[in-house]
Amino acid sequence: xxxxxxxxxxxxxxxxxxxxxxxxxxxxxxxxxxxxxxxxxxxxxxxxxxxxxxxxxxxxxxxxxxxxxxxxxxxxxxxxxxxxxxxxxxxxxxxxxxxxxxxxxxxxxxxxxxxxxxxxxxxxxxxxxxxxxxxxxxxxxxxxxxxxxxxxxxxxxxxxxxxxxxxxxxxxxxxxxxxxxxxxxxxxxxxxxxxxxxxxxxxxxxxxxxxxxxxxxxxxxxxxxxxxxxxxxxxxxxxxxxxxxxxxxxxxxxxxxxxxxxxxxxxxxxxxxxxxxxxxxxxxxxxxxxxxxxxxxxxxxxxxxxxxxxxxxxxxxxxxxxxxxxxxxxxxxxxxxxxxxxxxxxxxxxxxxxxxxxxxxxxxxxxxxxxxxxxxxxxxxxxxxxxxxxxxxxxxxxxxxxxxxxxxxx
Amino acid sequence: xxxxxxxxxxxxxxxxxxxxxxxxxxxxxxxxxxxxxxxxxxxxxxxxxxxxxxxxxxxxxxxxxxxxxxxxxxxxxxxxxxxxxxxxxxxxxxxxxxxxxxxxxxxxxxxxxxxxxxxxxxxxxxxxxxxxxxxxxxxxxxxxxxxxxxxxxxxxxxxxxxxxxxxxxxxxxxxxxxxxxxxxxxxxxxxxxxxxxxxxxxxxxxxxxxxxxxxxxxxxxxxxxxxxxxxxxxxxxxxxxxxxxxxxxxxxxxxxxxxxxxxxxxxxxxxxxxxxxxxxxxxxxxxxxxxxxxxxxxxxxxxxxxxxxxxxxxxxxxxxxxxxxxxxxxxxxxxxxxxxxxxxxxxxxxxxxxxxxxxxxxxxxxxxxxxxxxxxxxxxxxxxxxxxxxxxxxxxxxxxxxxxxxxxxxxxxxxxxxxxxxxxxxxxxxxxxxxxxxxxxxxxxxxxxxxxxxxxxxxxxxxxxxxxxxxxxxxxxxxxxxxxxxxxxxxxxxxxxxxxxxxxxxxxxxxxxxxxxxxxxxxxxxxxxxxxxxxxxxxxxxxxxxxx
Numbered sequence: 001x002x003x004x005x006x007x008x009x010x011x012x013x014x015x016x017x018x019x020x021x022x023x024x025x026x027x028x029x030x031x032x033x034x035x036x037x038x039x040x041x042x043x044x045x046x047x048x049x050x051x052x053x054x055x056x057x058x059x060x061x062x063x064x065x066x067x068x069x070x071x072x073x074x075x076x077x078x079x080x081x082x083x084x085x086x087x088x089x090x091x092x093x094x095x096x097x098x099x100x101x102x103x104x105x106x107x108x109x110x111x112x113x114x115x116x117x118x119x120x121x122x123x124x125x126x127x128x129x130x131x132x133x134x135x136x137x138x139x140x141x142x143x144x145x146x147x148x149x150x151x152x153x154x155x156x157x158x159x160x161x162x163x164x165x166x167x168x169x170x171x172x173x174x175x176x177x178x179x180x181x182x183x184x185x186x187x188x189x190x191x192x193x194x195x196x197x198x199x200x201x202x203x204x205x206x207x208x209x210x211x212x213x214x215x216x217x218x219x220x221x222x223x224x225x226x227x228x229x230x231x232x233x234x235x236x237x238x239x240x241x242x243x244x245x246x247x248x249x250x251x252x253x254x255x256x257x258x259x260x261x262x263x264x265x266x267x268x269x270x271x272x273x274x275x276x277x278x279x280x281x282x283x284x285x286x287x288x289x290x291x292x293x294x295x296x297x298x299x300x301x302x303x304x305x306x307x308x309x310x311x312x313x314x315x316x317x318x319x320x321x322x323x324x325x326x327x328x329x330x331x332x333x334x335x336x337x338x339x340x341x342x343x344x345x346x347x348x349x350x351x352x353x354x355x356x357x358x359x360x361x362x363x364x365x366x367x368x369x370x371x372x373x374x375x376x377x378x379x380x381x382x383x384x385x386x387x388x389x390x391x392x393x394x395x396x397x398x399x400x401x402x403x404x405x406x407x408x409x410x
Numbered sequence: 411x412x413x414x415x416x417x418x419x420x421x422x423x424x425x426x427x428x429x430x431x432x433x434x435x436x437x438x439x440x441x442x443x444x445x446x447x448x449x450x451x452x453x454x455x456x457x458x459x460x461x462x463x464x465x466x467x468x469x470x471x472x473x474x475x476x477x478x479x480x481x482x483x484x485x486x487x488x489x490x491x492x493x494x495x496x497x498x499x500x501x502x503x504x505x506x507x508x509x510x511x512x513x514x515x516x517x518x519x520x521x522x523x524x525x526x527x528x529x530x531x532x533x534x535x536x537x538x539x540x541x542x543x544x545x546x547x548x549x550x551x552x553x554x555x556x557x558x559x560x561x562x563x564x565x566x567x568x569x570x571x572x573x574x575x576x577x578x579x580x581x582x583x584x585x586x587x588x589x590x591x592x593x594x595x596x597x598x599x600x601x602x603x604x605x606x607x608x609x610x611x612x613x614x615x616x617x618x619x620x621x622x623x624x625x626x627x628x629x630x631x632x633x634x635x636x637x638x639x640x641x642x643x644x645x646x647x648x649x650x651x652x653x654x655x656x657x658x659x660x661x662x663x664x665x666x667x668x669x670x671x672x673x674x675x676x677x678x679x680x681x682x683x684x685x686x687x688x689x690x691x692x693x694x695x696x697x698x699x700x701x702x703x704x705x706x707x708x709x710x711x712x713x714x715x716x717x718x719x720x721x722x723x724x725x726x727x728x729x730x731x732x733x734x735x736x737x738x739x740x741x742x743x744x745x746x747x748x749x750x751x752x753x754x755x756x757x758x759x760x761x762x763x764x765x766x767x768x769x770x771x772x773x774x775x776x777x778x779x780x781x782x783x784x785x786x787x788x789x790x791x792x793x794x795x796x797x798x799x800x801x802x803x804x805x806x807x808x809x810x811x812x813x814x815x816x817x818x819x820x821x822x823x824x825x826x827x828x829x830x831x832x833x834x835x836x837x838x839x840x841x842x843x844x845x846x847x848x849x850x851x852x853x854x855x856x857x858x859x860x861x862x863x864x865x866x867x868x869x870x871x872x873x874x875x876x877x878x879x880x881x882x883x884x885x886x887x888x889x890x891x892x893x894x895x896x897x898x899x900x901x902x903x904x905x906x907x908x909x910x911x912x913x914x915x916x917x918x919x920x921x922x923x924x925x926x927x928x929x930x931x932x933x934x935x936x937x938x939x940x941x942x943x944x945x946x947x948x949x950x951x952x953x954x955x956x957x958x
Contacts, residue, residue, distance in 0.1 A: 040778075041771075041774065041775075041778075041885065042888070043885065043888075045778075045783050045883075045884075045885055046783050046784060046785060046883055049783050162535065163533055163535065164533070164534060164535070165533075165534040165535045165538065166535075176930050205928055206928060206930055207928075207929035207930065208929060208930055210888075210889050211889075211929055212881075212889055213677070213880075215670050215673065215810065216667070216670050216921055216924045216925055217924070217929065219666060219670070219925075220925055222803075223623060223663075226623035226624055226627060227623075228627075241785075241881060241883065244785050244881040245880055245881055248880065248881060249879070252796070252807040252809050252810070253796075253805075253807060254796045254797070254807075257537075258534065258537055258538055258541060258567075259567075261534055270784070271785075273784045273787065274785035274786050274787040274788065274882070275785075275787075275881075276790055281494065282537065315778060315779060315781075315782040315783055316782060316784065317782075317784060386494075387494060392531050394531065394533060
């Protein structure tokens with residue numbers, strides 16, 4: 001760490017503390033502003049923090065090629081500190097004071113639910129980069145990632161099929177908020193209706209957000225697995241730092257993917273940093289992008305990111321890319337395209353231009369929006385942990401899937 | 411006549427040639443031939459799952475009759491395959507070995523391998539099918555008892571498609587007691603199914619000596635089936651075995667809960683101890699305490715990295731080498747903080763609350779911009795990996811045991827410092843009556859500063875201990891601070907023993923409630939219990955005796 005960047009860092013830290021809301025003042029009239037709502041402190045910081053930078057990177061790329069509608073982009077970042085109501089407050093500030101043209105933000109559904117009434121009231125625009133529980137369709141939110149029908153259910157189907165080891169018993173472990181609970185409600189409906197599986201084949205447990213001590217839960221998983229001869233799996237919906245803490249305990253208690261595989265619905269490459277992945281090989285996740293996705297678009301993105309990290313001293317690893325990063329990055333381009341098409345930055349105009357906008361996403365799929373709803377059509381990847389703190393692709397959908405916002409299994 | 415002669419001759423020729431073929435088949439060691447080796451690795455790299463499983467099966471059959479080098483080769487091959495070390499090229503497979511690559515067919519070594527050499531992906535069903543075959547091949551090939559034991563234990567998880575008859579024949583020739591015992595575990599399901607009373611009794615006695623849930627489930631299943639060919643003696647034996655196994659399993663589950671409570675309690679104690687001392691002595695509510703825990707963990711990480719670079723031989727012991735650093739770094743930061751901030755605010759406790767909170771934010775962000783927000787990667791020494799089974803289902807993981815050990819050492823060390831050193835004496839005096847202590851010549855200011863540094867250092871030790879069980883990142887402390895405060899308040903402000911007891915109690919309460927009602931409810935119930943306790947005993951378990 002060079003001294004100058006250290007000083008700069010201290011300065012930023014000091015500034016962040018003195019004004020925990022908006023950091024950059026409005027100083028340029030010609031520029032069009034975009035807002036970022038990603039936490040760089042609190043339990044979600046390690047994963048969410050990266051998204052701030054990737055939005056900036058996309059904006060810089062657009063600026064280099066002449067901006068949007070001839071105007072340069074300025075990105076305004078905030079730090080909602082992993083505190084759900086704060087997301088709503090800061091969204092309001094971004095919309096009312098900074099007058100941003102669009103916002104990119106939120107990881108957990110709880111934070112999105114906090115922003116939802118704000119964007120609807122002010123007729124703002126939020127691009128939401130995470131896969132989530134669905135059951136929502138606001139005209140003010142663009143859902144960049146997949147609802148369960150095109151992410152979780154294919155993954156579950158894979159695990160229950162021949163190639164996944166015929167799972168028939170399910171330990172559902174989640175953080176206690178809307179996403180895990182809705183996902184598990186859908187899973188239970190799906191298992192009962194589609195597979196005729198009885199309620200005694202699953203156990204549902206929730207932990208507080210930020211929970212770190214998993215020893216008794218991992219022990220419960222052990223005894224759950226011993227109860228019956230049928231193949232058990234864990235459907236993991238804990239978020240943030242609970243994920244590595246859970247896996248740490250899983251390793252310590254000596255359970256492997258051969259005994260009880262974990263389908264980690266919020267597990268990304270970044271969560272494996274610092275873990276001994278040798279003992280985790282074989283656990284699964286499902287996303288609309290994995291770092292190992294084939295194709296040139298991905299290589300371009302990965303190169304751009306590692307150069308951006310080097311050039312800007314970003315405090316994250318340049319060789320790790322995760323789905324929400326790619327989704328956030330793509331969303332800037334999707335917004336720019338809609339704005340160009342509309343010839344305006346006004347939200348109603350931009351919204352009218354949505355149908356038909358598409359982008360050659362680093363995942364290798366051409367992702368698009370249709371007139372039907374605000375859900376982006378994405379591809380599906382199922383990944384399996386490998387020794388190198390990454391995921392091997394075990395399955396990927398041939399085409400993008402048509403998103404189904406409302407599940408029939410609830 | 412002539413005709414008959416000819417027929418006979420041809421019959422002899424055919425018979426001879428047939429014999430020759432069979433003899434040559436038996437003589438050849440099929441897996442030693444390069445061509446066979448090539449066939450095997452080709453199927454393993456790109457064949458269908460069924461084809462691969464058939465190939466494992468035939469390799470196992472071949473290995474039984476092969477000579478020692480061939481057995482060794484096969485055991486290595488299947489082991490490397492299972493561990494994911496294959497790099498499949500067009501006409502061979504390479505295995506990383508000593509920074510070089512080994513061609514498994516020719517045995518040649520290479521510095522580099524072709525770019526298109528790929529790692530084959532083994533999905534879960536394939537790995538499940540493979541594991542027992544790999545263990546069986548290794549069992550056949552291995553000479554040393556330790557290796558055989560490892561292989562036999564691998565088979566005990568599941569026998570898969572490996573034929574029990576083969577294991578049975580190995581078992582009959584096994585001379586090592588431990589290996590034989592492990593093989594008995596493997597053979598239990600086959601013996602139970604056999605219908606032979608002796609075999610069944612043997613299986614039941616094996617199960618009865620294994621106090622696990624799996625063996626209880628196996629006995630339950632055996633007792634449930636309604637077969638007439640089970641003799642009365644076998645049934646009685648199974649029933650008595652079941653009840654004894656069940657009893658021990660339940661006892662071990664209770665012990666597990668108690669142990670979880672103890673280990674969580676030790677975490678709480680470590681995190682809260684420094685806080686208790688600072689709070690007790692100076693009445694300063696140090697909200698940055700949790701960040702000292704984080705600093706201790708980071709100091710441990712720096713020591714680990716330094717050892718990795720300078721003395722890789724000592725890396726195994728970094729946790730112990732790091733102890734002084736994990737104590738000193740937060741202690742120095744604590745001393746500096748006391749000197750620069752806290753000292754000026756002694757008369758305004760509410761302001762120290764705000765100031766220390768600001769320091770906590772500053773420290774988090776400082777670490778974030780200097781080191782980064784990612785979780786730090788800690789090397790797990792061999793002696794900390796997994797754990798051991800005490801009895802039944804009661805098993806202990808080394809990393810948790812280490813944190814209990816650190817908690818114990820810290821408790822003893824702190825008691826020693828407080829009750830057996832001059833610094834401790836001054837500290838106790840100042841805690842009891844600040845003015846009076848000052849009057850008899852104790853420099854209360856210096857005592858304060860030293861106590862603050864001492865408490866901060868203790869938090870650093872907590873960070874060191876926690877680095878093996880939790881993940882280390884800039885915000886790791888934030889989840890600890892509330893729990894630590896609860897412990898300090900329940901324990902009685904400033905009391906070391908009270909802190910220990912409160913931590914144990916809260917840890918135990920958590921461990922008991924969590925499996926029953928879930929983690930969310932356990933937080934609620936524990937907080938409720940704490941409120942009721944504070945209402946009854948507002949000064950905590952061990953209220954301070956001195957005058958204020």
